[in-house]
Amino acid sequence: MSPAQDTRERIVDAAMELFTLQGYAATGLAQIAKKAECNAGSVYYFFPTKEAILAATLEKRKELLHPEVLDPIWTGVDDPIERVFALLAGYRQMLAMTEFAHGCPIGNLVIEVAETNKHARKLLCENFDGWLRAVELCVSAAIESGRLPESVDAHQLAIFVLTTMEGAVMLARSYRDFRAYDAAVTMLRDYFDRLVDSATGWSKPAGATAAAPVRSAPRSPPRRRRKR
Amino acid sequence: MSPAQDTRERIVDAAMELFTLQGYAATGLAQIAKKAECNAGSVYYFFPTKEAILAATLEKRKELLHPEVLDPIWTGVDDPIERVFALLAGYRQMLAMTEFAHGCPIGNLVIEVAETNKHARKLLCENFDGWLRAVELCVSAAIESGRLPESVDAHQLAIFVLTTMEGAVMLARSYRDFRAYDAAVTMLRDYFDRLVDSATGWSKPAGATAAAPVRSAPRSPPRRRRKR
DNA sequence: GTCTATACAACGATAGAC
DNA sequence: GTCTATCGTTGTATAGAC
Numbered sequence: 001m002s003p004a005q006d007t008r009e010r011i012v013d014a015a016m017e018l019f020t021l022q023g024y025a026a027t028g029l030a031q032i033a034k035k036a037e038c039n040a041g042s043v044y045y046f047f048p049t050k051e052a053i054l055a056a057t058l059e060k061r062k063e064l065l066h067p068e069v070l071d072p073i074w075t076g077v078d079d080p081i082e083r084v085f086a087l088l089a090g091y092r093q094m095l096a097m098t099e100f101a102h103g104c105p106i107g108n109l110v111i112e113v114a115e116t117n118k119h120a121r122k123l124l125c126e127n128f129d130g131w132l133r134a135v136e137l138c139v140s141a142a143i144e145s146g147r148l149p150e151s152v153d154a155h156q157l158a159i160f161v162l163t164t165m166e167g168a169v170m171l172a173r174s175y176r177d178f179r180a181y182d183a184a185v186t187m188l189r190d191y192f193d194r195l196v197d198s199a200t201g202w203s204k205p206a207g208a209t210a211a212a213p214v215r216s217a218p219r220s221p222p223r224r225r226r227k228r
Numbered sequence: 229m230s231p232a233q234d235t236r237e238r239i240v241d242a243a244m245e246l247f248t249l250q251g252y253a254a255t256g257l258a259q260i261a262k263k264a265e266c267n268a269g270s271v272y273y274f275f276p277t278k279e280a281i282l283a284a285t286l287e288k289r290k291e292l293l294h295p296e297v298l299d300p301i302w303t304g305v306d307d308p309i310e311r312v313f314a315l316l317a318g319y320r321q322m323l324a325m326t327e328f329a330h331g332c333p334i335g336n337l338v339i340e341v342a343e344t345n346k347h348a349r350k351l352l353c354e355n356f357d358g359w360l361r362a363v364e365l366c367v368s369a370a371i372e373s374g375r376l377p378e379s380v381d382a383h384q385l386a387i388f389v390l391t392t393m394e395g396a397v398m399l400a401r402s403y404r405d406f407r408a409y410d411a412a413v414t415m416l417r418d419y420f421d422r423l424v425d426s427a428t429g430w431s432k433p434a435g436a437t438a439a440a441p442v443r444s445a446p447r448s449p450p451r452r453r454r455k456r
Numbered sequence: 457g458t459c460t461a462t463a464c465a466a467c468g469a470t471a472g473a474c
Numbered sequence: 475g476t477c478t479a480t481c482g483t484t485g486t487a488t489a490g491a492c
Contacts, residue, residue, distance in 0.1 A: 007457080023251075023340050025251060025253035026253040028484070028486085038458075038459095039458070040487095041458080041459070041461085041462095041488080042457075044486095044487065045457060046457095050485095050486065050487090100342075101343055107339070108339045110398055110401060110402045111251070111331055111339050111340070111401070112339070114401050114402055115249070115250075116250070121404070125403055128403075153411075156411040156415055159415070160392070160412050162408075163394075163395025163396045163412040164392065164395060166391075167390065167395035167396075168391045168395075170339065171390065173339070173343070174338045174352050174356055175356075176342075180387045180390075183383070183387040184384075184387055187388035187419075194422045194426075198422075235476085256466070256468085257468060257469085258466080258467085266477095267476070267477060267478075268468095268469095269470080270476055270477070271469095273475060276469095277469080
């Protein structure tokens with residue numbers, strides 16, 4: 001790795017973290033340079049504008065999605081449905097480790113720059129697309145194995161997982177606790193359970209008193225309600 | 229209304245809109261003053277700091293939740309479950325009218341200032357609390373009338389509705405279309421339908437081929453799958 | 457490639473006339 | 475209460491020595 005790439009990468013890494021922590025508008029170039037351990041003026045050797053730095057961070061996030069986000073979270077998790085909830089558990093852990101300082105880097109920037117920066121918006125969509133593809137593959141696998149009914153639209157359900165994640169992260173950061181986050185995950189889990197139940201086939205006598213109870217334990221260790 | 233209050237209110241209104249459109253950090257005091265049709269220096273007669281303006285906008289949002297958001301959306305919608313989805317339809321309409329320029333004003337600010345501004349974060353939580361209470365009342369009413377099973381946790385389900393809404397708005401603004409938004413709402417509707425089915429009691433012979441199909445039409449007019 | 461120095465605009469905030 | 479003028483700082487971006 002040449003020294004030039006090294007400095008460029010330090011700048012991108014610094015910007016990535018600062019944008020996530022403080023947002024795009026609130027982060028100055030001087031601050032980026034300081035964190036990257038180079039001079040403010042030097043940043044412009046690599047990037048013509050601040051927006052170009054933003055674009056570079058989003059390109060890097062796309063590249064890092066699998067090796068640094070999904071792969072670590074999915075190591076040792078083979079069941080496709082549990083992989084979906086492993087993602088939610090992973091984001092929960094990230095929130096806990098940073099004491100709610102980090103939200104979703106993509107979601108944060110959508111809100112801040114999607115309206116004003118067309119190129120950034122495209123890159124943000126591509127990042128979401130990567131997430132959606134990954135979740136959709138899990139859902140599709142669960143459908144193919146018969147765990148989820150064939151009537152499920154894998155793409156729509158993947159979107160639902162992502163919106164739940166983004167919304168849950170937002171509420172967690174607002175309240176600075178996990179009650180809302182865990183509640184959302186519990187509800188999503190209940191939905192998945194009901195989909196699984198409808199795939200395996202079950203009957204309930206009309207007039208029976210109670211439906212399957214909604215779980216209250218937010219993060220029970222991965223378990224399958226019904227083996228297949 | 230005294231002229232002083234009038235100017236103060238114009239400032240708050242201007243700030244409210246600009247913060248929603250551009251974010252807090254990206255909005256300058258000069259811009260607020262211009263939109264409020266007063267001079268930049270005059271703003272400081274009413275507000276000691278920019279943060280105080282932010283606080284005032286969040287106080288006003290709390291006050292306006294019922295008269296200007298919920299009441300108009302819920303006019304003519306009596307069914308508690310349909311009220312939940314009327315909220316989602318209302319936000320969809322807002323996105324359409326502003327061509328995705330407005331997101332959720334609360335969610336936007338959570339991401340931008342929750343970490344750095346303690347007082348603002350408290351006010352943002354109070355805004356979310358107002359939304360959650362309103363949705364929870366709908367869910368509770370649906371439980372009491374027997375539409376939803378008693379096993380449902382009204383507060384958790386209300387949170388799930390809110391996270392879906394926030395996540396769906398975020399994805400809609402990123403993609404600048406309603407595909408993801410409609411998909412998330414369709415999934416949430418399917419979940420509600422399944423909850424309703426489990427409350428009214430239904431049986432499905434083991435080994436039957438297909439579960440209840442997931443709806444693909446994103447915004448069908450309000451309908452109940454089963455009357456009670 | 458990296459540095460110092462700096463241009464120029466916009467920022468939040470203040471002072472004081474009216 | 476509202477105005478003009480301005481303070482000091484910080485913002486992005488540039489120029490040019492090394």
